[in-house]
Amino acid sequence: xLSLLSESDDGNFIxxxxxxxxxxxxxxxxxxxxxxxxADYIAAYGSKKDDxxxxxxxxxxxxxxxxxxxxxxxxxxxxxxxxxEIIEFIKSxxxxxxxxxxxxxxxxxxxxxxxxxxxxxxxDSINVIDVDKVVDYVKGLQQEDGSFAGDKWGEIxxxxxxxxxxxxxxxGKLDVINMDKAVGFVLSCMNFDGGxxxxxxxxxxxxxxxxxxxxxxxxxxxxxxNADLLGWWLCERQLPSGGxxxxxxxxxxxxxxxxxxxxxxxxxxxxxxxxxxxxSFILACQDEETGGFADRPGDMVDPFHTLFGVxxxxxxxxxxxxxxxxxxxxxxxxxxxIGLQPDLLN
Amino acid sequence: MxxxxxxxxxxQQEEEKRKEREKKLKAFVSARDAVLxxxxxxxxxxxxxxxTQQLLSSNPDFATLWNYRREVLLQLxxxxxxxxxxxxxESELHFIEACLKVNPKSYGCWHHRSWVxxxxxxxxxxxxxxxxxxxxxxxxxxxxxxxxxxxxxxESGVSVEQELQFTxxxxxxxxxxxxxxxxxxxxxxxxxxxxxxxxxxxxSPSPTASPQIHSHRVCEEQLLKAEREEMISCVxxxxxxxxxxxAFSKPVHLCDLPPGSVSDISNEHNLTVHWTEKYxxxxxxxxxxxxxxxxxxxxxxxELFRSELSxxxxxxxxxxLQSCNQLLELEPQxxxxxxxxxxxxxxxxxxxxxxxxxxxxxxxxxxxxxRSSYYSDLCSKxxxxxxxxxxxxxxxxxxxxxxxxxxxxxxxxxxLLVTHINLSSNQLLRLPPxxxxxxxxxxxxxxxxxxxxxxxxxxxxxxxxxxLRNNRILFSKQSKCFIRNPxxxxxxxxxxxxxxxxxYSSLIxxxxxxxIMEGQQI
Numbered sequence: 001x002l003s004l005l006s007e008s009d010d011g012n013f014i015x016x017x018x019x020x021x022x023x024x025x026x027x028x029x030x031x032x033x034x035x036x037x038x039a040d041y042i043a044a045y046g047s048k049k050d051d052x053x054x055x056x057x058x059x060x061x062x063x064x065x066x067x068x069x070x071x072x073x074x075x076x077x078x079x080x081x082x083x084x085e086i087i088e089f090i091k092s093x094x095x096x097x098x099x100x101x102x103x104x105x106x107x108x109x110x111x112x113x114x115x116x117x118x119x120x121x122x123x124d125s126i127n128v129i130d131v132d133k134v135v136d137y138v139k140g141l142q143q144e145d146g147s148f149a150g151d152k153w154g155e156i157x158x159x160x161x162x163x164x165x166x167x168x169x170x171x172g173k174l175d176v177i178n179m180d181k182a183v184g185f186v187l188s189c190m191n192f193d194g195g196x197x198x199x200x201x202x203x204x205x206x207x208x209x210x211x212x213x214x215x216x217x218x219x220x221x222x223x224x225x226n227a228d229l230l231g232w233w234l235c236e237r238q239l240p241s242g243g244x245x246x247x248x249x250x251x252x253x254x255x256x257x258x259x260x261x262x263x264x265x266x267x268x269x270x271x272x273x274x275x276x277x278x279x280s281f282i283l284a285c286q287d288e289e290t291g292g293f294a295d296r297p298g299d300m301v302d303p304f305h306t307l308f309g310v311x312x313x314x315x316x317x318x319x320x321x322x323x324x325x326x327x328x329x330x331x332x333x334x335x336x337x338i339g340l341q342p343d344l345l346n
Numbered sequence: 347m348x349x350x351x352x353x354x355x356x357x358q359q360e361e362e363k364r365k366e367r368e369k370k371l372k373a374f375v376s377a378r379d380a381v382l383x384x385x386x387x388x389x390x391x392x393x394x395x396x397x398t399q400q401l402l403s404s405n406p407d408f409a410t411l412w413n414y415r416r417e418v419l420l421q422l423x424x425x426x427x428x429x430x431x432x433x434x435x436e437s438e439l440h441f442i443e444a445c446l447k448v449n450p451k452s453y454g455c456w457h458h459r460s461w462v463x464x465x466x467x468x469x470x471x472x473x474x475x476x477x478x479x480x481x482x483x484x485x486x487x488x489x490x491x492x493x494x495x496x497x498x499x500x501e502s503g504v505s506v507e508q509e510l511q512f513t514x515x516x517x518x519x520x521x522x523x524x525x526x527x528x529x530x531x532x533x534x535x536x537x538x539x540x541x542x543x544x545x546x547x548x549x550s551p552s553p554t555a556s557p558q559i560h561s562h563r564v565c566e567e568q569l570l571k572a573e574r575e576e577m578i579s580c581v582x583x584x585x586x587x588x589x590x591x592x593a594f595s596k597p598v599h600l601c602d603l604p605p606g607s608v609s610d611i612s613n614e615h616n617l618t619v620h621w622t623e624k625y626x627x628x629x630x631x632x633x634x635x636x637x638x639x640x641x642x643x644x645x646x647x648x649e650l651f652r653s654e655l656s657x658x659x660x661x662x663x664x665x666x667l668q669s670c671n672q673l674l675e676l677e678p679q680x681x682x683x684x685x686x687x688x689x690x691x692x693x694x695x696x697x698x699x700x701x702x703x704x705x706x707x708x709x710x711x712x713x714x715x716x717r718s719s720y721y722s723d724l725c726s727k728x729x730x731x732x733x734x735x736x737x738x739x740x741x742x743x744x745x746x747x748x749x750x751x752x753x754x755x756x757x758x759x760x761x762l763l764v765t766h767i768n769l770s771s772n773q774l775l776r777l778p779p780x781x782x783x784x785x786x787x788x789x790x791x792x793x794x795x796x797x798x799x800x801x802x803x804x805x806x807x808x809x810x811x812x813x814l815r816n817n818r819i820l821f822s823k824q825s826k827c828f829i830r831n832p833x834x835x836x837x838x839x840x841x842x843x844x845x846x847x848x849x850y851s852s853l854i855x856x857x858x859x860x861x862i863m864e865g866q867q868i
Contacts, residue, residue, distance in 0.1 A: 052367045055375065057347075059408045105382045106410040153413060155457045192531040201496050203489050203528045223597045228727075235720050242716075248524045249487070253348065272723070274716035287352070300350040346778065 021251055022239040029284035029297050033313065035320060038306055039077040041291030042068045045303055053302070061103040062093065062112035064303055066119050071307040073122055073331050074314060074322045087128055090116050097140075098133030099151065109151045110141060110163040117167050122334055131171055138164050139176045146181030147199075157198045158189050162211035165218045166328060169340060174218070183221050186212050194229030206237060206246040206259040213266045214327045217342040222267065227345055231269030234260050242277030243296065253295045254285045254305050257312030262326040265315055268345035275316050282309050282316075377401050385414050390421035399441060406445050406452035416461060428467050435466045443477065450481060456490045460497060471502030486516055487525050506536045579759040580642040581619050581628045582785060587807060591785045592619055592628075593759040638786075640763055645738050650760075651731040652693050663690055681714040692728060700732055722753040722773075734760050743786070748772065758783045765808075770794050777802020792817070 045068060046054055057064060065086060072078045093101045093116065099108025100116040113134060120126045141149045141164065148160040161182060168174045188200045189212065195204025196212035209230070216222045237244040237260045243252025244260045257278060264270040284297040285305065292301030293309035307329075314324040323332040327342045335341065355363070381397045395418055398411045405411075419438065423431050442459045449455065463469045478495040481488060499509060510533050513526040520526075579593040615632040630641040645651070655663070667690040674683045684706050691699035707725040711718040733747050734757060744766040752772035758780045761767070766789045774795040781802035789811040790803075797817040803809065 052371050055371055056405065059405075059410065101410075105386075107413050109409065151413075153416065153457070153461065155453070157453075191528065193528075197489070198493060201532050202493050203525050205489065228724075232720060235717055238716050240716075247487075249522045269720075272717065272720040277716060294350075294352070295348050298352055300352050302347050304347055 020240065021245075021249055022241050023243065023252060023296050025241055025281065025284045025297055030286040030288050031280065031283050033283060033318065033320060034286055034288060034291065035075055037288070037291030038286075038293070038310065039072060039075050039080065039291075041301065042072055042303060042306065043077070043080045058103050059106060060112075062090070062100065062115040062119075063102065065089075066115040067303045067307040069119055069122055070330060071303070071310050073334070074307075074310055074324060076322065078122070083123055086119065087123065087125055090119060091128055094129050094133070097152075098130065098135075098137035100129070100134070107151065108137070110138065110148065110160045110167070111150065113137065114163040114167045117170050118328070118330060121170050121338060122330065124337070126171065135168065135171060135173045135176055138167055142177050142182065144181075146178060146183070146185035148182070158186055158196060158208050158215070159198070159211045161186050162215045165215055169218050169342070170328070170338065179219060183216070183219055183224075186215050187221075187224055190225075193233045194226045195233050204233065204247060206234070206244075206256050206263065209234070209263045210259040213263045217266050217327045217344060220343060222343055222345050225267055225345070227267040227269060231264060231267055231272055234264050234267075234269070235272035238273055238278065241281055242274065242279075243281035244273075244278065251296065252281065254282055254293055254312070255295065255308040257282050258308035258315075258329065261312050261315050262329065265326040266344050270315065279313065279316055279318075282312055285309055374401070374405075381411065381414065390418040394418045402454075403445055403448065406449045406455050409454050412454050412458050416458070419465070423465070431465075432467050435462050438462050439466075446481070450485065450488055451490055453490065456494050460494065463501075469501070471498055474498045475502065475504065482516070486520050487522060489525065492525055492529065506533050509533055510537070576624060577643075578619060578621055578626065578628050580640060580762040581617070581630045582638065582640040582762050583615065583617060583630055583632045584638050585632060586637055589785075589807075590617060590619070590630075591762060593762040593783050595759050642763065645734050645760065650734075651696065655693070660694065663694055666690055667694065678709075679713045681710060684710045684713065696728065697732055697735060700729075703728060719753070722751060726750075726752045726754045727756050730755070730757055737764075744768075748791075755781070762786065765789070767791070770813075782806065790814075 046064075048054070069078060069081055069086070072081055089104075090100070092104050093106075093108075093112070095101060095108045097108060099110070100113040101108045102112040102115075106112075116129070117126070117134065120128065138148075141151070141160070143149060143156065147156045147158075148164045149156055150160045150163075164177065165174060165182070168176065185200075186196070189196045189198070189202065189208070191197060191202075191204045193204050196208045197203050197205060198208055202208070213222070213225060213230075216225060236248070237246070237256060239245060239252050241252055243254070244256040245252050246256050246259065261270065261273065261278070264273060281297075282293070285293045285295070285299075286309070287294060287301045290301055292303070293305045294301045295305050310321055311324045311329055314321040315326060324330070325332050325335050325342075326344070328335060328340075377397060377400055381394070381401065384394055384397065394414065398415045398418075401408060402411050402415070419434065422434060426434060439459065439462055442455055442462065445452065445455045446459075463474070475495070475498050478491055478498060481491040482495070485491075498504075510530065513530050513533070516526045517523045576596045576598075577594070579595050580591075582591040582593075583589070584591075614634050617630045617632065618627050619630070620627045628641045630639055632639040643650075667687065670683050670687045670690065674680065674687065677683060688703050688706050688710075691703055696703075704725070707721055710721050714721070729747060729750050729752065733745060737743070737745060743763050745761060745764045746766075746768040748768050749771040752769065752774055755769075755774065755778060758778075761784050763786055764784055765786050767784065767787060769790075769792040771794040772792075774792065774797055776797055776799065777792065779801060782805040784806060786808055787806050788808050790806075790809060791811075791813045793813050793815040795814075795817050797814060797819060799819060800814075803812065
């Protein structure tokens, strides 16, 4: 517990108790890994095409498919998904400019271009799309200062720097961009606390830190990170419940089991987190009834949190799950097949 | 997707909910289909604005709709006069604000607002700043809003001082003020490009007002300063081995030594190592009759592990240390206090405060056990720094740090000259590849650790005695080890699996004294 001290009238200090923002895990929360339930949940997700949540999340469908397929592959259940349908869907989402959209009729964007390339890498079918055009699209989004826009409308964010290099790395085409400038821009987003934000001057946030450390890993620049300082900021994300938050004084969320944990792994400091307590938290986020993981215990599940819960457990060493690559959030065996082994700090 | 509680309800409530959602879904689908149809038909009109408005109010993350809206607005611009364009975009700002009320954290909304301001003939930055003020008063941690505010401030020329005052107000009124502190960290360097000796107290609140933030800031400052510069740590020349070793504090790109750099003919050598990128160099003279020579900056003089302290800065830090100690008496379990005290002591007098520091680390691990690995590593780092300083004061080349709960090794670039190293009875898991920097090492004692492989013994040309009893060196097919000691009778020039004792006897032969076999735990 933190406490606030304030001066009373006679000049002595008054102690005011203040709670740390956190959740309390109920004793009846799940404490074993229900892999089969999760596989069933994902396999059935989206089969009811008239589902409310499903339809409303069409704007991110490509990423949704990537989350579902990746978690199924990590659980050794990829074969239950409809490969042919998905590949046809991806083909229908590549636009003339080379970029790929989240769904048919939607506009192309770097986020969904990466997700599509990740999916096709899982399926070893990268050539069903026009790879050269994808490369041109990505290259065309780099700005003068080295940053990347998400699409032609110009939003700048270090997330997009990560999307750009991850996409190109998977395609073996990192050399087409101005690497020095790209690195320069990401480093200009490093803050006093060793973390990274969206743009220069933006507050450190675990999601951005994942993107930037992933970026620096792919581009061979991890030595530019202050690993001790950043590692400390990251391990301070762990709350008494064992869960991780995304920045100071926020609630824990299972997806930070990925953003924070993967970042720690990349900078060689994953041992700074209490692994057993984190594992308990992640397991408590499962829904025993429906399968899947929610952001925190008792909430509604979704494929996004299901992937990051399972991926987090994999990073923690759960042997029932395939090893996951902390930079790409894809099974290690897929990256080995591609021949991609980005550096990590030790 | 975040923060949706799963609520149990009766069968009837479930049915009602289902019907409600079906209705909503139908409305959404028909509106969405209408919009996408219009767009395919290339229609950029008022109706498009109305339809997208309907959808975006409750679905602001549907990015394609913002794109369509921008296309429509750009199209409408072409047929309007300047003052009509102004009105058009002002009403757009109105719409965006309504969206933000519903969803203040939508990337799409904030980006669209930025875009609108680039199209407005006359942007009103005062109004935009007001919007930011209101938004931050509702949620001071909204980073979208802070990022937008930075754009507004830049465009409208609001002064750094003004913004600092703004953060002052927020910090004074709100405990959850990390965003404000972050903002200050970017503003202050603009005001003071060269930090003044007393500037530490400007950047942190007093320890009593906000212990966590204060400690955070002190910690960051100290840890940041403790981050060493890129430099040549040491140059070492060996006549016998005809070799120049250069240790850098950070990884560098290698280049080839110019041919004939070290001659084996002349008896006296004057060597200079130029690091052109950093405009720095090191000179080293190898005299007749000397087997070796070196050049190394003093760790103690150069304040290698901490920043130089002016008298003023010293007294500022002393005062802070005093405050923290007072706070610690009131709250002996306050981890922020403990950590801040440790860092302040290191900044002021690392060797003098060593005992206290170790005691505080012990308490820290008890009070904040989740992060005990972090504290162990940090403590190890400080002990290594102190040992390097002590070695220099004693003018010896022996590094001894046994039975100190060491969990990690660092600053190996400072150990180029070390001939004997004793790391016994610690908790080391490995001798990392950087161990190869110990080019003068003759004797290694690292019994009673948890070392899992022999990878650190690569490329140690002077190594003669190795003791690694009671570790965890794996004797399995998976672990391969490459040992090469070209100056011994034994040369192992191939990879071999450490599978059997007989193969190990070869290893034993490569060193004058080699104790590895005993006590390994598999």
